[in-house]
Amino acid sequence: MQENAIEIRGLSKTYAGRGGSGPVAALKGLDLDIPKGSIFGLLGPNGAGKSTTINILAGLVNKSAGSVRIWGFDQDVNPRQSRAAIGVVPQELNIDPFFTPRALLDVQAGLYGVRRRDRRTDEVLAAVGLADKADAYARSLSGGMQRRLLIAKALVHSPQVLVLDEPTAGVDISLRRMLWAYVRELQERGTTVILTTHYLEEAEEMCDRIGIISKGELVACDDTQTLLRRLDGKTMVLTPKEALPDLPAPPEGITLEPAGDGRLKLHYASRTTDAEAVLDYVRGAGIRIADVATEDPRLEDVFVALTDGDASDTAPA
Numbered sequence: 001m002q003e004n005a006i007e008i009r010g011l012s013k014t015y016a017g018r019g020g021s022g023p024v025a026a027l028k029g030l031d032l033d034i035p036k037g038s039i040f041g042l043l044g045p046n047g048a049g050k051s052t053t054i055n056i057l058a059g060l061v062n063k064s065a066g067s068v069r070i071w072g073f074d075q076d077v078n079p080r081q082s083r084a085a086i087g088v089v090p091q092e093l094n095i096d097p098f099f100t101p102r103a104l105l106d107v108q109a110g111l112y113g114v115r116r117r118d119r120r121t122d123e124v125l126a127a128v129g130l131a132d133k134a135d136a137y138a139r140s141l142s143g144g145m146q147r148r149l150l151i152a153k154a155l156v157h158s159p160q161v162l163v164l165d166e167p168t169a170g171v172d173i174s175l176r177r178m179l180w181a182y183v184r185e186l187q188e189r190g191t192t193v194i195l196t197t198h199y200l201e202e203a204e205e206m207c208d209r210i211g212i213i214s215k216g217e218l219v220a221c222d223d224t225q226t227l228l229r230r231l232d233g234k235t236m237v238l239t240p241k242e243a244l245p246d247l248p249a250p251p252e253g254i255t256l257e258p259a260g261d262g263r264l265k266l267h268y269a270s271r272t273t274d275a276e277a278v279l280d281y282v283r284g285a286g287i288r289i290a291d292v293a294t295e296d297p298r299l300e301d302v303f304v305a306l307t308d309g310d311a312s313d314t315a316p317a
């Protein structure tokens, strides 16, 4: 049996330049497998190519080169089947204000050729908590409700793969919780979920597997736990009271970096090394502390680290 919900090979996209600027290579030969049944996080800094990838999956953007298989169907060979296998929730709230949720879902079901007797409008609306709004004008729905309606819209044709593009950007905590609970429920019922997010914590909490793209290329792709172990580097920045003495070699798990301005940076992995162990080493070295601060890796730092060579063991060839 086919193991992957999505198989992307050599995917490239070059946009014609906007406003007189030159062409933009948004994707440069992306290879990506997304296993069936997973909640997969597609991460990357602004402009990395996430939306381009998703829009190609959704059939909204034409690729320049490469191949895409969705649920085993090649987009070019079986466009109808591959399109039927995927539902995409866009970033923007683009709902016609004069439709009711029920009408909107009916139109969508029609577009996908779902027969009347097979329609699940009420079930889908109930699942996203909009049963009591089925006949209200969409313009009367709050932003959070509109987002849920977009998810319902992407689900009317019962796709095997659901893609959520930045689903929680600008969404309050309670709605975020609700969305995630629902995404988990979908996964339990067998749907493969792909989401893009800027929030590492969100990816950590939700995703079984994470792919990171940077400048149109995949720079890492791994199980979340494996990836996070590589990303949990912390830095303690220490300002000593006096000039630094000659330092003994640090214990395993701690590396030193003189900051050049008299301060000392100590890098360690918070999952394996306790901050207390770092401080013990500092005190043991006879350093008296005037000030101490810690730095967590930010997503941007992670990308820098991953593109600067140490990702070569997980980056695809």
Ligand SMILES: Nc1ncnc2c1ncn2[C@@H]1O[C@H](COP(=O)(O)OP(=O)(O)OP(=O)(O)O)[C@@H](O)[C@H]1O
Pocket (backbone or CB within 6 Å): 015, 016, 017, 018, 024, 025, 026, 044, 045, 046, 047, 048, 049, 050, 051, 052, 053
């Ligand atoms: N229609 C377009 N025409 C020209 N260039 C585009 C177009 N759409 C995207 N780009 C460019 O392609 C690159 C990738 O953009 P894309 O939107 O896929 O990135 P992203 O990872 O989704 O970013 P973000 O996190 O900001 O949404 C960027 O340099 C962007 O400016």
